[in-house]
Every structure is written in structure tokens, then in C-alpha cells.
Amino acid sequence: MHNTLTRVQNVFGFFTSVAFAVAAGIAMSVLLSPQAPSASLELKNVQVVKGRPHYYSTKREEYAHVKFDLDADLTSLFNWNTKQLYLSITASYPSSDPSTIPPSEAVIWDAIIPSDYAPLHPNTYIHPASKAKKSAKPKKKESGKPYPAGGSPGIVRLENQKPKYQITDVSGKIAKRGNATLSLHWNVQPWVGALVWTNKNSIGRWQGLQGGEAKFDFPPLKGTEVKKDDLKTETGGERNRGSPA
Amino acid sequence: MDQILEQARTIYEGEIDFKGQQLAELLTYALLTISGIIAFLAGFVTQNIYQTLYIGLGGTALTFLVVVPPWPYYNQNPQPWLPAKTGKSALDGVSIEVDGKKIS
Numbered sequence: 001m002h003n004t005l006t007r008v009q010n011v012f013g014f015f016t017s018v019a020f021a022v023a024a025g026i027a028m029s030v031l032l033s034p035q036a037p038s039a040s041l042e043l044k045n046v047q048v049v050k051g052r053p054h055y056y057s058t059k060r061e062e063y064a065h066v067k068f069d070l071d072a073d074l075t076s077l078f079n080w081n082t083k084q085l086y087l088s089i090t091a092s093y094p095s096s097d098p099s100t101i102p103p104s105e106a107v108i109w110d111a112i113i114p115s116d117y118a119p120l121h122p123n124t125y126i127h128p129a130s131k132a133k134k135s136a137k138p139k140k141k142e143s144g145k146p147y148p149a150g151g152s153p154g155i156v157r158l159e160n161q162k163p164k165y166q167i168t169d170v171s172g173k174i175a176k177r178g179n180a181t182l183s184l185h186w187n188v189q190p191w192v193g194a195l196v197w198t199n200k201n202s203i204g205r206w207q208g209l210q211g212g213e214a215k216f217d218f219p220p221l222k223g224t225e226v227k228k229d230d231l232k233t234e235t236g237g238e239r240n241r242g243s244p245a
Numbered sequence: 246m247d248q249i250l251e252q253a254r255t256i257y258e259g260e261i262d263f264k265g266q267q268l269a270e271l272l273t274y275a276l277l278t279i280s281g282i283i284a285f286l287a288g289f290v291t292q293n294i295y296q297t298l299y300i301g302l303g304g305t306a307l308t309f310l311v312v313v314p315p316w317p318y319y320n321q322n323p324q325p326w327l328p329a330k331t332g333k334s335a336l337d338g339v340s341i342e343v344d345g346k347k348i349s
Contacts, residue, residue: 001266004259007313011273015305018281022301025285026294080292117295191294 027193039072075154184212265319280304
């Protein structure tokens with residue numbers, strides 16, 4: 001402490017200790033904030049058609065196109081240490097031999113829902129306006145939010161939502177598979193601390209997810225009677241935004 | 246010239262006295278700890294982590310400002326030099342030997 005340089009080193013050294021301690025405190029403090037996430041996920045429509053993995057492919061595979069309704073209240077996942085929430089909906093179906101091979105799981109839709117304090121990023125989710133409000137002129141203030149008007153981060157209300165991804169199996173066959181499940185998953189991404197994935201059990205003040213699952217069966221293969229318009233996928237916020245045309 | 250260099254060295258090194266060093270150390274620990282606690286509480290109460298970040302950084306900046314420059318309050322108790330000895334008595338009690346020959 002006798003000269004300027006030593007004082008700079010001592011102050012900075014102790015600052016790093018304090019910063020680490022405060023960060024550790026923040027990371028632990030999320031355990032104190034109660035969580036009670038709930039969601040209602042329903043299958044709207046599922047169609048299986050033949051397709052190819054890319055334009056020049058000679059391989060023909062079966063693709064499933066799953067439409068769903070989602071009404072989720074995940075607001076309690078947003079506490080002061082939540083930067084963003086990664087949401088995904090997967091379709092999982094059992095393998096041919098469930099005793100040795102685990103079920104297959106494929107993501108059909110996903111979204112990054114930022115907290116109100118997160119800096120703007122072009123890849124984050126923009127919630128579609130509700131149908132009743134679509135006729136009215138969309139207010140500029142409300143457009144571009146990751147939650148419906150009047151909501152808060154964590155509210156997601158989707159009706160007859162198109163998937164983002166069409167799914168297929170490694171074998172190329174997905175029609176008529178039974179006992180499939182549509183389920184909601186999340187990953188809470190904090191400012192500091194640990195990533196937290198979907199939990200179904202109650203731990204301390206954190207309650208598990210209520211609902212967020214739907215059972216269904218993949219239907220038989222359909223031909224050209226399915227209109228191409230019905231097989232469109234949702235374009236996420238990440239498509240072509242923030243990148244050169 | 247020497248005087249200018251001496252002044253430059255004083256400014257650059259910014260030395261403080263012993264009492265001042267004790268005070269500087271105490272202030273470092275106290276200010277940083279308190280600003281850390283305030284930052285956490287302010288962020289937790291407002292549920293806005295940016296409060297924590299900016300109060301924490303602000304407190305650190307304040308600590309640097311308070312502790313680093315050799316402020317006058319760190320030099321209130323200068324350590325006095327021993328009085329200069331002059332004449333013959335200056336070498337009392339000091340023995341200097343050169344090539345085994347005692348000089349004084």
C-alpha cells in the first residue's frame with residue numbers, strides 16, 4: 001500500500017474477489033424465487049407425406065408435419081437472473097425395441113424468449129399477434145415483443161401453430177408409428193450461474209411443469225391430396241434477419 | 246533538473262506514510278465490501294441485475310478514486326528522519342575498515 005502501483009493492484013485484486021462473491025450470491029439467489037410453470041399443449045393436426053431431404057436428393061423419405069396449440073405460462077421462470085429462455089417442442093416416439101433402444105426425439109418448434117432487460121437481438125422470438133387483433137392496425141409499440149400484447153415474458157399463446165421443422169426418422173419411415181408424445185421443454189439461461197432444464201418434479205420452492213404433454217399417433221402416409229400450403233413451416237426470427245440478403 | 250525528476254518520481258510513486266497505508270487498506274476492504282453488498286441488495290429489490298452491475302462498478306470506481314491517489318489524509322503522520330549528525334560525532338559508533346585498516 002506504500003505506493004500508487006501497489007494500491008492499484010490491491011484494490012483491483014480485492015474487487016475481483018467481491019465480484020466473484022456477488023456473482024455467486026446472484027447464482028444462488030434464484031433458488032429463493034418460486035417457480036410454478038404450467039402449460040397446455042395440444043396436437044392440432046399431423047400429416048405424413050413423402051419428401052426429400054434436399055432438392056437434388058434422390059432419396060425419398062416420409063416427413064411428418066405437426067401443428068399444435070400451446071398455451072403456456074412460464075412467467076415464473078423469469079426472475080432477476082434470467083437472461084433468456086429457450087423453448088422447444090419435441091415429438092418423441094418409441095423405438096422398435098423399447099427394451100434396448102431408447103425412444104427417438106425430434107424438435108418440431110423452438111423459440112428464444114428474451115427477458116425484458118436482455119439487449120435486442122435479431123434471433124429472438126416475436127410472438128404473433130392474436131387473431132382478433134390482426135384486423136385492427138397493429139400498434140407499433142406492441143409489435144416485436146416475444147409475448148402477446150399485455151403479457152410478460154414467459155406467456156406464449158399459439159393457436160394452430162405451424163411447426164418450424166418437419167421431422168423424419170433415420171429409417172425414413174415415420175407413418176403409422178404409435179404412442180408418440182408431443183412435449184414442451186425449456187432451458188433457462190441466466191445472466192450468471194447454472195443453466196436449468198425442464199423439471200417435472202418439485203424441488204424446494206420450484207414446482208415442476210404442470211401439463212405440457214400430448215399423446216398422439218402418426219397417421220398413414222398421404223399423397224398429393226395434401227396441399228403444399230398445409231405443409232409450410234414457420235420461419236423463425238433467425239432466418240435472414242441480421243444477415244445479408 | 247534533478248529537482249524536476251525528483252518531483253516527477255514523487256508524483257509517479259505516490260508514497261504515503263505508515264498510518265496512511267493502514268487507512269488505505271481498511272478503506273479498500275470496507276468500500277468494496279459495502280458496495281458489493283449494496284449492489285446485490287439493490288439489484289435483488291428492484292429485480293434488475295443491471296443495478297447490481299452498475300452499482301458494483303460504480304463502487305469500485307469510487308474505491309479506486311479514494312484509495313489510489315496519495316491524498317493528503319494519507320500523509321498526516323510522516324515518519325521523521327533521524328537527526329543529521331555533523332562533525333566528528335557523525336562517525337561515533339561506526340567502524341569502517343578498508344583493507345583490514347581501521348579508518349574510524
